[in-house]
Amino acid sequence: MFAINRKIMILSSLLSFNLLLACSSQPSGAGDKPTSESSAATVTPFSPKSTVTPAETEGGIVSQFSKSTLSDSISLDTISDTPSIRAETDLVDGKILMISGDREERGHLIAPSVLGAEGDQTFQSNYKIVYRKGNNDKVLLELPAFLYLQPTDKILPFDKVSFKEADIFLLTPQYRTGHGLEAYVFAVDKQNGDVFPIEIRKGEKTSKTLLYAELGNQNGQLVVYPPIGAGTPEKDTKEIHYKLDLRNKQFIAD
Structure with a gap:
């Protein structure tokens, strides 16, 4: 009788040990969703200085300026983040210039209007008109979100x-x-x-x-x-x- 009881105790201990091993092999937090560090690392935050244009879509380029009466008649072609001189005149001592801002949108007119002919070039930016003497610029006038049309991209006089x-x-x-x-x-x-x-x-x-x-x-x-x-x-x-x-x-x- 003592031998039978001893066998039962040994079997019970073995069963408890196996159950303990099975529980410890279950992964911690198995019911939670996994966190992917690699997917988070691929997200690129938008920066105003980024060379990637966030306005690009499958249908072309979308303006970041407020819609105007001409918006539906303009097809945008390029976006530049480099300031450009759009108008210039020489003075006895210095120059007067019109310079584009950090973002300039250029396109063309796809339908004629009172402002221009079909195919005319369009320019829009936060322009400044400055007096330049040497390396110093004095801002004379600011033209925010200014849009204008010209037949060519020549510097205006x-x-x-x-x-x-x-x-x-x-x-x-x-x-x-x-x-x-x-x-x-x-x-x-x-x-x-x-x-x-x-x-x-x-x-x-x-x-x-x-x-x-x-x-x-x-x-x-x-x-x-x-x-x-x-x-x-x-x-x-x-x-x-x-x-x-x-x-x-x-x-x-x-």
Whole structure:
């Protein structure tokens, strides 16, 4: 009887030992999902300085600027993160330049409009107009998300009108519109060489741009011939004479 009990005890111990081995062989946390370190390492965070353009899709390039009235008529071709000179004029001491920002989108017009012909090139960026003297740039004007069209990618010139006390430079990035030409105006003081933007004042209203069809210096005044179209009121067809007020950095209409 003692031998039988001893055998039972040995068998029971062996069974318990096997059960213990089976439990210890079960992997820890077997019901949890595995974590893949390699998959996490392949994720590349977007950086503004990255050379990979995040706007690329199977359908082409998508603009990162807000949608405009021309957006549906533009097909984007390239994106550049290198600033480019888009307009330039030489001064006696330095230059005035229009320079693109960190991102410039270039494309072409796929349908004609009042702003351009089909195939015209499109340019959009956060542009700055600067006065450059040596290695120093003085920002004269900022044009955020500015979009314009030109037949080619040639560097744009500034038009120049000279007065006794200052030289006036006009930049017209958009080569045509449905209501005349629109220019940004800058002055170079002949006495001290100071360079600055000029506002246009007509009555109580001031503007950073000058709307014109033709213009020139007549007897020390800037004479502007306004654009005339169908339905233009007669009072708006007359030439406008502006006096240059350097102290207040304005052209003031008579």
